[in-house]
Amino acid sequence: MKRLRSATELEGFRQEILAARDPNKPCVTICSGTGCHAYSCERVSQAFTKELKSRGLQGEVDVRRTGCHGYCERGTIVVIFPEEICYLRVQPEDVPEIIATTLIEKKLVDRLLYQDEEGQKIVHEGEIPFYKHQERTVFGSNRFIDPRSIEDYLAVGGYSALAKALCSMQPEEIIGEIKRSGLRGRGGGGFPTGMKWESCRNAPSPAGVRYIICNADEGDPGAYMDRSLLEGNPHSIIEGMIIGACAIESHHGYVYVRHEYPLAVENLGIALEQAREYGLLGEDILGSGFDFDIKISRGGGAFICGESTALMASLEGRIGEPRAKHIHTVINGLHGRPTNLNNVETWANVPLIINHGADWYSQIGTANSKGTKIFSLVGRINNTGLVEVPMGITLREIIFDIGGGIPEGRKFKAVQTGGPSGGCIPESLVDLPVDFDRLVEAGSMMGSGGMIVMDETTCMVDLAKYFVKFLTEESCGKCVPCREGLDRMLDILTDITEGQGKPSDIELLEELGDVIRGTSLCALGSTAPNPVLSTIKYFRDEYEAHVNEKRCPAGVCKALITFSIDEEKCTGCGVCIKSCPQMAISGEKKKLHTIDQEKCIACGLCRDACKFEAVIVS
Amino acid sequence: MVELTIDGIKTSVPEGTTVLEAAREMGIIIPALCYHPGLTPYGACRVCIVEVVKGSQSLLEASCTLPVAQGQTIITSSAKVSQARKVIIELLLAACPNSKTLQDLAASMGVNRVRFKIKDKNCILCGLCVRYCKEQMQSGGIGFVGRGTSRRVATAFGETPEECRNCNGCEWICPVCERACMAGSLTDGVCGRCLNLAPVETCPVCTHCSEAVGSSGHRVY
Numbered sequence: 001m002k003r004l005r006s007a008t009e010l011e012g013f014r015q016e017i018l019a020a021r022d023p024n025k026p027c028v029t030i031c032s033g034t035g036c037h038a039y040s041c042e043r044v045s046q047a048f049t050k051e052l053k054s055r056g057l058q059g060e061v062d063v064r065r066t067g068c069h070g071y072c073e074r075g076t077i078v079v080i081f082p083e084e085i086c087y088l089r090v091q092p093e094d095v096p097e098i099i100a101t102t103l104i105e106k107k108l109v110d111r112l113l114y115q116d117e118e119g120q121k122i123v124h125e126g127e128i129p130f131y132k133h134q135e136r137t138v139f140g141s142n143r144f145i146d147p148r149s150i151e152d153y154l155a156v157g158g159y160s161a162l163a164k165a166l167c168s169m170q171p172e173e174i175i176g177e178i179k180r181s182g183l184r185g186r187g188g189g190g191f192p193t194g195m196k197w198e199s200c201r202n203a204p205s206p207a208g209v210r211y212i213i214c215n216a217d218e219g220d221p222g223a224y225m226d227r228s229l230l231e232g233n234p235h236s237i238i239e240g241m242i243i244g245a246c247a248i249e250s251h252h253g254y255v256y257v258r259h260e261y262p263l264a265v266e267n268l269g270i271a272l273e274q275a276r277e278y279g280l281l282g283e284d285i286l287g288s289g290f291d292f293d294i295k296i297s298r299g300g301g302a303f304i305c306g307e308s309t310a311l312m313a314s315l316e317g318r319i320g321e322p323r324a325k326h327i328h329t330v331i332n333g334l335h336g337r338p339t340n341l342n343n344v345e346t347w348a349n350v351p352l353i354i355n356h357g358a359d360w361y362s363q364i365g366t367a368n369s370k371g372t373k374i375f376s377l378v379g380r381i382n383n384t385g386l387v388e389v390p391m392g393i394t395l396r397e398i399i400f401d402i403g404g405g406i407p408e409g410r411k412f413k414a415v416q417t418g419g420p421s422g423g424c425i426p427e428s429l430v431d432l433p434v435d436f437d438r439l440v441e442a443g444s445m446m447g448s449g450g451m452i453v454m455d456e457t458t459c460m461v462d463l464a465k466y467f468v469k470f471l472t473e474e475s476c477g478k479c480v481p482c483r484e485g486l487d488r489m490l491d492i493l494t495d496i497t498e499g500q501g502k503p504s505d506i507e508l509l510e511e512l513g514d515v516i517r518g519t520s521l522c523a524l525g526s527t528a529p530n531p532v533l534s535t536i537k538y539f540r541d542e543y544e545a546h547v548n549e550k551r552c553p554a555g556v557c558k559a560l561i562t563f564s565i566d567e568e569k570c571t572g573c574g575v576c577i578k579s580c581p582q583m584a585i586s587g588e589k590k591k592l593h594t595i596d597q598e599k600c601i602a603c604g605l606c607r608d609a610c611k612f613e614a615v616i617v618s
Numbered sequence: 619m620v621e622l623t624i625d626g627i628k629t630s631v632p633e634g635t636t637v638l639e640a641a642r643e644m645g646i647i648i649p650a651l652c653y654h655p656g657l658t659p660y661g662a663c664r665v666c667i668v669e670v671v672k673g674s675q676s677l678l679e680a681s682c683t684l685p686v687a688q689g690q691t692i693i694t695s696s697a698k699v700s701q702a703r704k705v706i707i708e709l710l711l712a713a714c715p716n717s718k719t720l721q722d723l724a725a726s727m728g729v730n731r732v733r734f735k736i737k738d739k740n741c742i743l744c745g746l747c748v749r750y751c752k753e754q755m756q757s758g759g760i761g762f763v764g765r766g767t768s769r770r771v772a773t774a775f776g777e778t779p780e781e782c783r784n785c786n787g788c789e790w791i792c793p794v795c796e797r798a799c800m801a802g803s804l805t806d807g808v809c810g811r812c813l814n815l816a817p818v819e820t821c822p823v824c825t826h827c828s829e830a831v832g833s834s835g836h837r838v839y
Contacts, residue, residue: 302765319762324661324683477743477762477769479662484709487767488734508733515705518678518698519664 003279005287007163014154021155026061026103027081029143030090033068033228034263035385036075040092041065044076047095061103064152067142067232070386071130074114079125079143086125087112130383133401135364137372138348139225139388142232147267150274153235159280161351165243166288169354174247175201178350180358182370187215187306187343188418188447189523190369190436193350196340200330201248203338210250211334212241212292213341215311216257216264219303220419221470223450225374225386226344230257230264233348234271238294240347242285243354245292248340253294256311260301268296303420303474307522308333308341310476321476322522343448345374365391369435373446377403379453380410391435395425398434399453410455414538418447420467420474421527423534424460443534445527459556460539461546465493467531475524482525485516489532497557501547510536555617558602562618565593569614579609622690631686638666638681641694648694649703649723651710651793652744653682657753660745664706665723669693678702700727708732714742717794740794743769747788757781760788 004010030036030045045065052058069077074088080102087098090112101107113121114128122128125143145152153159165174179194200210214237218226230237241253257265272294275281283291297315304310305320312334314320333339349371353361362370369391375398377387382404389398395415399405406412414424417434423444425432432438436446454463468490477483489512492505513529513536520526536543545551552560565576565585572590584600587593595606607615619630624641631640636659641648650666653659661683668681671691678699681692693699707724712734714720720742724730745762748771752758759782763772773779 304765321765324659324680326683326685473766475766477764477766478745480664480706480709480742483743483767483769484713484734485705487737488709488712491735504733512705515702519667519680519702519706521661521664521680 003277005279007167007286010154010159010163010286014157014160017151017155024082027064028061028098028103029064029066029079029081031067031069031075031077031143032065033072033075033142033232034224035068035072036077037263039075039089041076043092044078044090044095047092048099051095051099055099055104057099057103064146066145067147068228068386069125069143070134070136070139070228070388071128071383072385073383077125078112084124084126086114086123086128088114129404130385130387130402133397134388135372135390136388137352137364138236138345139229139374139386141236142228145233145235147232147234148270150235150271150278153233157355158235158351159239161354162239162242162280163286165246165354166286166290171201171247171249174243174354177358178247178353181353181361182358182365182368183346183349183353183361184369184436185343186345186349186373186448188445190446193342193346196330196342197244197247199328200250200338200340203331205338208249209252209335209337210248211337211339212245212248212250212253213311213315213334213339214241214253214255214294214344214347215306215308215341216255216261216344217299217306217311218261218344218448219258219301219306219474220448220450222378222452223376223419223448225376225449227261227264228386229344229348229374230261231267234264234268235275236348236351237268237344238271238275238281240350241294242281242292243350244340244342244347246290248338250340251291251293253292254297254315254334255294256297256299256305256315258301259298265296265298272296302476303470304476304522304524307524309522311341312339319476321478322524324521345449366433366435368437373434373449375449375451377451377453379416379451380406380455380458381453382407389434392433394431394433396430398451399430403453406453406455410457413454413456413458414460415454416444416452416463416467416531417450418445418527418530419450420470421445421524421530422447422450423530424454424463424538425534426538428538443537444530457554457556459497459552459554460535460542461493461497461552462554462556464532464535465490465497468493468528471524471528475528479519479521479525481516482520482522482528485512485520486525486528488512489516489529493532496543496546497552498559499546499550499557503547505547506536506540506543509533561602562597563595563600563602563604563606564616564618565595566614566616567592569612571612571614573611575609575611576606576615579605581605620686620688620690622686622688622692624692625694633686635686636682637668637679637684637686637690637692640686641668641681641692646694648681649727650682651719651723651742652746654746654750654791657746657749659683660749663710663742663744665703665710667699667702667706669696669699703727704729708734710742712736713739714794716740717742719793739770741771742794743771744793745771746791746793747771750787750791755783755785755787757783757785 028048032041048063052061076090078087078090101109141156144156175197183193184190216226282293299305302320305314307322308329310320310322329339364371372388372390374388378384387402412427414426416424425442425444439446472486472490475482495501513533516529517526545553555561570592577585582599582601584596585593620633621630648666651663659682661680664680666681667678669676670679707729711720711732751760759779760773763770
């Protein structure tokens with residue numbers, strides 16, 4: 001390993017790497033994100049290595065395990081370069097065929113290609129509808145890079161923004177560029193990043209100590225974009241942090257990452273070590289005389305530690321609970337010193353802005369929300385995965401064009417944006433442009449970018465109860481409105497879903513929600529009533545049906561539904577009898593079956609098991 | 619000095635003062651449970667919330683942690699403030715119905731029923747005892763354990779810590795156990811009448827011995 005002592009040496013080294021690589025040499029890239037890990041990508045890549053070796057091709061074909069490609073619904077994803085042939089749902093058993101057909105005979109394995117609704121096969125990744133409508137500026141490099149190889153990152157132009165910032169820009173210029181770009185924090189608050197950096201830089205500090213923190217404590221249910229960035233492209237975050245440190249004149253950085261993200265911790269650790277070896281981190285970075293190093297701090301999994309002051313308390317070794325932020329953390333943060341905290345995705349945007357300029361960046365997006373945003377599209381949607389889209393795109397484009405709509409032809413009902421404290425946006429607002437301000441106007445928020453899609457089989461009261469339960473457990477418990485208020489809110493919602501709701505409960509929920517929102521200490525509490533208030537706002541009829549008619553329109557709330565068997569549809573096959581854990585179903589073969597309501601626990605297993613849709617929920 | 623307006627009256631206080639202190643200096647009553655002049659402000663009970671007017675908008679903030687700012691306009695008892703305070707008191711009573719301090723506060727604010735489920739924990743987690751132990755006794759024998767609804771005040775591993783000098787300061791400063799509400803039964807979570815009218819017995823000349831007061835009163839020396 002050689003230590004790079006100047007920007008010229010870095011550029012020279014990059015050219016060396018590129019010269020040693022033949023762009024026409026076949027390269028099999030295997031997505032190794034967390035989603036694909038669950039689909040046994042590990043075994044797929046082992047199968048490739050083994051099969052290539054047995055055919056004596058190991059020197060002629062490169063095998064690269066990359067970060068997350070985003071299309072998690074169809075993992076394991078294998079892309080073969082230089083033709084960029086994309087195979088989906090690859091199993092270890094498919095590997096010999098891929099090697100024999102594609103790598104040797106140069107033909108396609110049709111059955112592994114993407115097939116659109118008209119039956120047309122699509123060969124290239126970028127032409128698949130899921131990718132076609134996206135703008136993958138931050139996330140795009142993931143598919144070319146082995147996260148454990150700094151050479152791969154350098155080969156796609158990595159650390160060139162750092163060289164530019166360190167060697168040819170003054171700190172004020174860097175801040176000016178970030179300010180002009182209009183970048184806003186991607187962690188939830190949407191605070192302008194450039195202004196934050198400027199305040200931190202100008203804040204007085206004894207001995208000039210300032211801290212830089214990367215907030216990787218992503219804990220929203222169903223959200224994993226920060227995780228995939230850290231796992232798939234850790235160097236982009238490190239590069240962004242060094243540029244930030246240079247602008248703020250900080251010499252100490254921390255990445256606060258969840259302990260539950262072992263792969264992210266591991267890949268980041270390797271990346272930091274590599275950056276240090278090449279002189280991109282540590283003392284005298286690229287011979288500029290600037291010192292900066294980053295430490296990893298692993299969080300214990302408390303959702304509240306994603307809040308900046310709670311995170312800093314946790315980093316100092318105290319209980320992770322927030323404090324009043326009348327004096328901002330940019331003035332009084334970690335250890336009482338000026339501290340600049342940004343989210344993973346925000347840091348990953350920084351090298352792009354420095355490389356391409358603020359003008360290029362500010363062209364993307366809307367008037368007040370610039371750039372792209374990564375969303376994790378989950379729930380009742382055909383194409384589950386991570387999508388990166390320009391700000392201002394409509395929900396309809398995300399859900400139907402990229403997400404491919406709702407499975408099994410069911411009707412789209414609502415989408416929850418912004419994680420557990422976000423709000424539910426109903427079908428009537430599906431043409432809403434997605435940006436920071438418009439989402440808040442609709443009663444939700446951008447948050448860190450979770451997007452949970454719901455269809456007609458989702459009960460909105462039950463959904464609100466789920467999120468409130470999550471937040472009740474994850475509240476730090478310091479202030480009364482959040483600790484006691486959310487707990488009582490959960491009690492009321494539980495009563496409603498169990499058929500014990502009183503007519504005054506809906507108003508009480510609204511009143512309590514307003515107080516929690518207005519008086520809580522931190523952003524967790526003040527946004528926590530969003531799922532309840534937004535569902536009451538848009539789906540009040542469902543609440544009223546639960547309270548007044550003791551009826552769950554979506555057929556979810558167990559206490560309010562009964563299962564019965566349709567006389568005409570039942571074929572008497574007996575599958576439901578076998579599926580029932582309560583032995584509540586009886587009936588002879590080829591004769592109508594019946595459900596004993598006394599024994600039935602409304603688990604729904606019979607409904608799932610019946611192939612003739614003969615189990616009716618009412 | 620910082621100039622600000624509280625309830626329409628202009629005042630000027632030294633920088634670093636909190637809005638609660640500035641208002642109390644002026645004789646304006648703001649109820650507070652987790653605030654104590656001798657301890658670091660904590661901002662947990664949210665009873666001391668006030669309205670901070672910013673142009674045509676206003677925000678609710680806890681006055682005990684809010685530092686005064688030049689030109690600030692504060693309203694301490696608007697309809698918005700009292701509405702929010704009432705709900706907070708209801709929530710506190712639901713968690714700790716047998717506290718006379720809370721029942722008195724509820725009565726003074728016109729809270730005549732608790733609409734939430736009563737889950738008596740006999741503690742409002744105001745943190746006065748924890749801060750008293752740490753800041754005044756330099757001990758740190760007690761602290762918070764758990765989060766969310768399972769948060770509670772406890773000693774490390776449930777054992778009496780070496781740091782504890784049995785000063786009883788924690789009990790003395792507790793706004794909840796200081797005087798228990800003696801009402802035999804509660805209607806809708808509030809006692810509705812004050813049976814505990816007898817003054818608590820104290821020493822003729824209080825020496826601030828930090829001895830526990832408790833519901834039975836002080837031991838008179």
